[in-house]
Amino acid sequence: MPIDWATIKHFSPKENWGDIDLIDPRLIGVLDEYRDDLGHAVHISPAVGAVCAQDGHSKDSYHYPVFVSGKLVRPCQATDVFPDCDLETAWLCAMRHPAIMGIGIYPCWRYQDEHLSGGLHLDIRATPRRAMWWQDIGGYKNLRTWDDIYLMLSYIH
Numbered sequence: 001m002p003i004d005w006a007t008i009k010h011f012s013p014k015e016n017w018g019d020i021d022l023i024d025p026r027l028i029g030v031l032d033e034y035r036d037d038l039g040h041a042v043h044i045s046p047a048v049g050a051v052c053a054q055d056g057h058s059k060d061s062y063h064y065p066v067f068v069s070g071k072l073v074r075p076c077q078a079t080d081v082f083p084d085c086d087l088e089t090a091w092l093c094a095m096r097h098p099a100i101m102g103i104g105i106y107p108c109w110r111y112q113d114e115h116l117s118g119g120l121h122l123d124i125r126a127t128p129r130r131a132m133w134w135q136d137i138g139g140y141k142n143l144r145t146w147d148d149i150y151l152m153l154s155y156i157h
């Protein structure tokens, strides 16, 4: 499943992808479109397993490539990023993309000595409804109701 880098404007094979052969090429295309729409730099997280990972995420994470009988049946479809703008704008932009079906908001993540605070998990899971959550110091919280959203926004403002 090769990635056609000639079609990708904002990212290169040198970023912290992990095993790039196990990544869904659509993920990188969608991320590139997201970056274009956002109009700000989007840095792949430098953390181990920020894109394609073997462990370190929740059990059914879309960061993991899925194998059945040794055959790749679902490549990695998730990436953790630091958008170079406020988190609210970055979140709204992610919701505008029809293929970004999993969005996690992590206000506590820090990048490059506090240069950027707050990151996003973005994934292209093939589900009919978008999954949205955020994490504060108390743990994971769903984003399903307006009250959830107001609480999240008051936290990241």
Ligand SMILES: [Zn+2]
Binding pocket: 063, 078, 079, 080, 121, 122
């Ligand atoms: Zn993630």
